[in-house]
Amino acid sequence: MSMGLFDDVLGAGESLFRNEDALEYEFLPKILPYREREQKELARLVAPLLEGRNGRNALIHGAPGIGKTAAARFVMRELEDESDEIEVCYVNCWQANTTYKVLLELCDALGFKFTQNKNSTELMKVIASIVNKKSAVLVFDEIDKAEEFDFLYSLLEDLFKKSIILITNYKSWLIELDERIKSRLTPELIEFKQYNDKETRGILEQRSEFAFVPGVWEPKAFDLVVQKAALAKDVRTGLYLMRQATLKAEAKAQKKIAEEHVKEALGAMDEFTIKSSEDLTDEEKFIYDVVKKHDGKKIGELFNVYKKEGGKASYKTFQRKIASLDEGKFVTLERKTGEGGNTTIVNRKITDF
Ligand SMILES: Nc1ncnc2c1ncn2[C@@H]1O[C@H](COP(=O)(O)OP(=O)(O)O)[C@@H](O)[C@H]1O
Ligand SMILES: [Mg+2]
Numbered sequence: 001m002s003m004g005l006f007d008d009v010l011g012a013g014e015s016l017f018r019n020e021d022a023l024e025y026e027f028l029p030k031i032l033p034y035r036e037r038e039q040k041e042l043a044r045l046v047a048p049l050l051e052g053r054n055g056r057n058a059l060i061h062g063a064p065g066i067g068k069t070a071a072a073r074f075v076m077r078e079l080e081d082e083s084d085e086i087e088v089c090y091v092n093c094w095q096a097n098t099t100y101k102v103l104l105e106l107c108d109a110l111g112f113k114f115t116q117n118k119n120s121t122e123l124m125k126v127i128a129s130i131v132n133k134k135s136a137v138l139v140f141d142e143i144d145k146a147e148e149f150d151f152l153y154s155l156l157e158d159l160f161k162k163s164i165i166l167i168t169n170y171k172s173w174l175i176e177l178d179e180r181i182k183s184r185l186t187p188e189l190i191e192f193k194q195y196n197d198k199e200t201r202g203i204l205e206q207r208s209e210f211a212f213v214p215g216v217w218e219p220k221a222f223d224l225v226v227q228k229a230a231l232a233k234d235v236r237t238g239l240y241l242m243r244q245a246t247l248k249a250e251a252k253a254q255k256k257i258a259e260e261h262v263k264e265a266l267g268a269m270d271e272f273t274i275k276s277s278e279d280l281t282d283e284e285k286f287i288y289d290v291v292k293k294h295d296g297k298k299i300g301e302l303f304n305v306y307k308k309e310g311g312k313a314s315y316k317t318f319q320r321k322i323a324s325l326d327e328g329k330f331v332t333l334e335r336k337t338g339e340g341g342n343t344t345i346v347n348r349k350i351t352d353f
Pocket of ligand 1: 024025028029031035063066068070203235236239
């Protein structure tokens, strides 16, 4: 092919991906940069377990998509390598949102299979008998999605040596927690701050080295991905765009991922594509839909619309959900002082992709 006409064309069976799985949100890279302080803090809290003493508890909090889950899993992995005397369990409370489901997950993580016909009390006994021979680090991710918290109380009471690590996007979640549990938990708060632009770039570069055949990204296209991820302040936006842009390029049999492919991917994206399925409960989605349709209303008016459209929650719960949407970056709240006193205006948050 002397003219090189087909040099830019991707052959059948060729791919721009080297390992597409590396773009999965759950993918855990070999090193986790920019979170050294947070990982050290976590390590310090669980360290007493290594010496046979009781550990400390933690509440990790911060916006979505900034490495909270990744950092916790990283520390867990290190700990598993370090010692056989510590059981390490991870439960996502989005999936396991009741006491019974959480205890089933813990049994599973502890290798106990005979869970049929056992109720929560019996499962808890099994867990205590296994863990109390050793010690345990128990991580409960997306803890705000749990609908019951009895399991926390039982674990705090019945396990001798443990660290309980809770992760949430919403720091305000702790305020609502039952006093009985809070006073036993007394967690250290570990705040995850958002990445700056340079860190966002570093993370996406590292990930792209795992995911792509070297040299397939045109620098301008990659810059655009970084820019959008930095704007959204969410690494997942970058991962999502990298994958979608690459699929666009491949669909056109291109050997390079160009700016136009990223733009196409951007066109098909909104706040929801990236975050919704993972971060919002059905009730939160319902409320968010109400906000979307009635942008810029006072929170009281919005509550009336919500009721009319079939919403069941009390005003207090509604306010709390709105506050959590705010922390989750789905809405922005504006406090206004008017004649009738203070009020809150709820606006839909729009990242200008
Ligand atoms: N410091 C980091 N280094 C490498 N990858 C990171 C880092 N922080 C976040 N990520 C990646 O970004 C994505 C979102 O992080 P995640 O831990 O799921 O966020 P969160 O739990 O805070 O919502 C994951 O795929 C994660 O691997
Ligand atoms: Mg997470």
